[in-house]
Amino acid sequence: MSGAQTPRPLVRITDVRRVYRQGDLDVEILKGVSLDIGQGEFVALQGPSGSGKSTLLHILGLLDRPTSGIYELDGRDVSGLSDDEQSEVRGQLIGFVFQSFYLIPYITALDNVLLPALYSPAQTGEARARAVELLGLVGLSDRTDFKPTQLSGGQQQRVALARALINAPRMLLADEPTGQLDSATSREIMDLMSAINSQGTTVVVVTHEEATAAYARRRIIVADGRVDHG
Amino acid sequence: MARLSLLLRLARMALVSLWAFRLRSCFVIAATGLGIASLTIIVAAVDGAQKKAVEITDSFGPDAAFVLGGDVFSRAVGQRTSTLTWEDVRRIRQSLPGVYLVVPMRAVVKVSLRYGSSNFVADNLIGSTEDYATAWNWPLAEGRDLTREDVDLAAKVTILGVDPARALFGGENPLGKSILINDTPFTVIGLLSERGFSSGHGSSVDNRLVAPISTLTQRFNLDRKHFRALRIKFHDAANMQANVENLRSFLRTLHGLGPTDKDDFTILTADEVLKFLSMLKGSLVAFLGVTAAVAILVGGFVLANLFYLSVSERAQEIGIRRAFGAPAWAIMAQFLCEAVALTLLGAALGQALGLGLGQLLARLEILEIELSAKIFLLSVGSAVAIGLLFGLRPARQAARLDPIQALRS
Structure with a gap:
């Protein structure tokens, strides 16, 4: 990152609003959020429930669209992309980790890890080798053929982490990744995320747990649909 | 090219899902199987009737006429003069x-x-x-x-x-x-x-x-x-x-x-015989055709309903796939693959069932059947059609799910 040029942020959102229609009422969840996240940052999004932090994460992950405002990802305006194009960007640049793991119950750990590769143009053979490698990295080499129900919560979240990394994303988005785990397991997961971040992957974690937020180098507080760059 | 390889991977994925939900799959296979079985029997029976008609007229002779005393069409058999x-x-x-x-x-x-x-x-x-x-x-x-x-x-x-x-x-x-x-x-x-x-x-x-x-x-x-x-x-x-x-x-x-x-006489030729036989064949087609159509329709509705159920039960899976890069059309393609795979299995079952039953009816001399590649092509064709037609709406519904709503369900 040295040199005369200012590094371009990986994420730049400008005056993003998100309005939901509930019955006859318009509810404004995000009230004009502007935010930059640089390549390789480790950011915690914190705030009370209903503050809009999950909505912000979904918009960052292209799972939701802002009602107005601009979202630039890696220098490209992605807010106006078609559904197919957004899916492609999501598959290639973004990895998700969720509170409830969200593994597909009827396929093996290995096939779960391979799932994002299914929709990317990468070679199946290479993806498979990489999936095995990633499961090794999260300490589950001996569990590749297990179904999610045969794994503990911590193991499931590690499978989910490996899955998030299979397409080598630029940004890892985690929504309360330790919300269902005990503190020891939470530490293991967050240590893994730190290790991933230290390889250059941007990590954004939504959490209300102090111990989890402590791993981040920058905290963003979301309150009542606005951000406070703390 | 990339889409084709994705389709192949989706087809493989579809088989895995079908195995995971095997009870439901069995219902769909059985339902379409019954439809295809009726179709198989009707085609075999109609072809059999056709073959028989040709045999009978051949043995009657295309160069021959048969003259009967009296007007056989307006008098009962015993009253021929x-x-x-x-x-x-x-x-x-x-x-x-x-x-x-x-x-x-x-x-x-x-x-x-x-x-x-x-x-x-x-x-x-x-x-x-x-x-x-x-x-x-x-x-x-x-x-x-x-x-x-x-x-x-x-x-x-x-x-x-x-x-x-x-x-x-x-x-x-x-x-x-x-x-x-x-x-x-x-x-x-x-x-x-x-x-x-x-x-x-x-x-x-x-x-x-x-x-x-x-x-x-x-x-x-x-x-x-x-x-x-x-x-x-x-x-x-x-x-x-x-x-x-x-x-x-x-x-x-x-x-x-x-x-x-x-x-005061009746002249019969091979043409007359053929006309009479095709009348018989017509009623056979009508009767068996209605039966087969109803059976296939029932199979299709069973498929559609079980797929609606499947889409709502697997909403979370759909959300997960969407989150990890699946475009809407890939979700739709996956469900259509599953539907067609099931109806094709149904076609295999239906043909086995139909041919078995047809042989039995033939042996009991209730029906004359004739087997041909046409039966195979017709049942495979209609199986694919049932799968696409009745799987389409549930598959579209799956593709239209909002990823976040789907994940949270």
Whole structure:
């Protein structure tokens, strides 16, 4: 990152609003959020429930669209992309980790890890080798053929982490990744995320747990649909 | 190219999902299987009927006409009038152009036969002149046909059909043997080859024997002037319509019918037989067709409903796939793959079931079936169609789910 040029942020959102229609009422969840996240940052999004932090994460992950405002990802305006194009960007640049793991119950750990590769143009053979490698990295080499129900919560979240990394994303988005785990397991997961971040992957974690937020180098507080760059 | 390889991967994924939800899959396979089974039977049966019709008309002979006394279409069978005479035969032989064979016939039903200790009741004893076998395109398996001499002498000779020959002689050669027909001894001079189809009254055409018409008239004390039917063969099979018209006006003149009188005879040709048979086939198609259509429709609805259920139960899976880069069309393609895979399995089951049942019905002589590659192509084609048609709406619904809503469900 040295040199005369200012590094371009990986994420730049400008005056993003998100309005939901509930019955006859318009509810404004995000009230004009502007935010930059640089390549390789480790950011915690914190705030009370209903503050809009999950909505912000979904918009960052292209799972939701802002009602107005601009979202630039890696220098490209992605807010106006078609559904197919957004899916492609999501598959290639973004990895998700969720509170409830969200593994597909009827396929093996290995096939779960391979799932994002299914929709990317990468070679199946290479993806498979990489999936095995990633499961090794999260300490589950001996569990590749297990179904999610045969794994503990911590193991499931590690499978989910490996899955998030299979397409080598630029940004890892985690929504309360330790919300269902005990503190020891939470530490293991967050240590893994730190290790991933230290390889250059941007990590954004939504959490209300102090111990989890402590791993981040920058905290963003979301309150009542606005951000406070703390 | 990338899409194609994705489709292949989706197809593999679809099979994994089907195995995971095997109970549901079984229901869909069974439901479409029943539909395809009905379809298989209907196609096999219609083809069978078609083949039979061709066989029957072939054996009837494209160059032949069969004249019956009386108007058989407006009178009940027992009331046919005897209108054909020896004079008709003589005049047709003499004066009708294009005719090369005229064979008069009459029949006595239910005659009892005996040979040694074996007894048999034959459905028909046919009286005919010479060239019976030629006139009916019915090759002899053994022995000889009737000759003019047999007829002139009213010889007590007979040609056996396969049924009486088997019943009386078993494996023994009947030629030259003497059998009793209603207690009168006849010598067996020939054996008809096996035809193997029903004559239309539920009895086999092979259940008959033939003797000189003169012998029949004498021994059974029948009307000496009239006989039942006339078999006529023409040189020019391509012009049967003209041949039949000539024959009709000739017979009307011979019988002295005025312009307003109805025919007092009926002329049947292979065309008439074919018309009658295709009428039968038509009702077969209608009946089985409705059955098959209903069965297929039921299969389709079962599929659609179970897929709606599947989409709502697997909403979270859909959300996960969307989050990890699956475009909407890939979700739709996956569910369509699953639907088509199931209906194809249903087609395999249905064909096995349909062919099995068809064989059984054929063996019980309820249906005649004919197997062909057409059955395979039709059932595979309709299976794919059911899968796509009835899977489409649930698959579209799956593709339209909002990823976040789907994840949270």
